[in-house]
Amino acid sequence: MEEANEKRLIIVKQLPEFEEHLHLIKEEAEKRVADAMQMVVSEETVKTVKKVRAELNSEFSALEQSRIAAKKAVMEPYERLESIYKTCVTDVYGPANEQLGSKIADVENGLKEAKKEKVKAYFEECCVAANIDWLKYEQAEITVTLSASEKSLKEKAKSFVSRISSEIGLIETQEHADEIMVEYKQTLLLADSIRLIQRRYEALQKEKEKKERIAAEKALKAAAAAKVSAECAEQNPPQANPAPPAFKPPTETTVQQRMDESVEMAPPAAQKEPVPSNREILQLTFTVRGTRTELRALKQFLTEGGYDFE
Structure with a gap:
């Protein structure tokens, strides 16, 4: 060669x-x-x-x-x-x-696949022991190579599950633990999950305080306006205007009485001076309100009395 x-x-x-x-x-x-x-x-x-x-x-x-x-x-x-x-x-x-x-x-x-399956099975056993049923093997991001021993890979799996279990225990001591856990399951970032929920509740609290402050300010303004209105009412009490008398439509008897009174108030015919032949005719305009029957009676009275009316 x-x-x-x-x-x-x-x-x-x-x-x-x-x-x-x-x-x-x-x-x-x-x-x-x-x-x-x-x-x-x-x-x-x-x-x-x-x-x-x-x-x-x-x-x-x-x-x-x-x-x-x-x-x-x-x-x-x-x-x-x-x-x-x-x-x-x-x-x-x-x-x-x-x-x-x-x-x-x-x-x-x-x-590598056979080694991965063994490591994955061990990972799931660790999850069962830690009472964690939502954690996935892929989340551990364990790289399986030919050079890496099965023992070292299982140690990585065990260490990962142990860390997650410890962080879950810490989350359970926090306020709003349920909300924090929801975020933590998605990212597996403890500090970020706690910080996110804390900031969310801080923002909600600020919004609540803002609404309460606005409501209190409105209440104070309304109370001040009511006080000013009451003081003005005490200084300038309103004068009651008497109600106009209720209108009573004239009856036939009432009209007859008023006509009789007019006749009685007039001077006797003997005492009157001779009325000139060209007597003065006056015109009186007024409005009469009443029922249909009352108005017909009035019209009949005027007609029979010889009054010139329209």
Whole structure:
């Protein structure tokens, strides 16, 4: 095998000589470029400078062609070698490496899974002993590797359950333990869970005190307003206005009595002075309210009395 490896060695002998030629070209190129850069570009010399620039570009293009040709000449044998190498080496070793790796992974994953199941079973036993029925194995975040011993992994599981049990005991001594436990089951962060519930109740207490303060202020304002109103009422008592007498519609008897009184109050006819032929006619306007029967009686009285009315 060692003899075969020695035969596969590739030695390039012409590269140093080729590299020496490049150094020689570099010195000449730097000199020509330096001469060109010292030229003054003006309206009179611009054509000359353009000609020098074209010559430099032509030289550079020729060198590039030489480089590309050299690269192709060098790469052709290597590309043929690479094709043979792929067929004889890569295509042989590559699949073998992948297949063996897959088989090894299957065995190692099986070993890790078996170890994980044992650790998980021990974890659940610890939970039962600690009277914790909600804790999950995944929450412990125990990484099972081939190098880690089963004993060390079980110690991690036991330590984790013990810590959770201790923190549960501490939570049970806290105010608002039920709310804290709800948060703790989600995060397993004791300090954060306690702090969160404490801040929540502090915020609720502040809101309650704010509402009570506002209600007290409203009550004080209402009491002050009532006191001022009472004082004003004592200083300026309201004067009662007598209620107007209730209207009683005139009856036929009442109208007759009033007419009789008017007649009695009038002076006797013998004492009156002679009434001139052109007596003065006066008009009296008033409103009478009563039932339909009462109003009809009044109308009949006026008609029979010879009064001119509308």
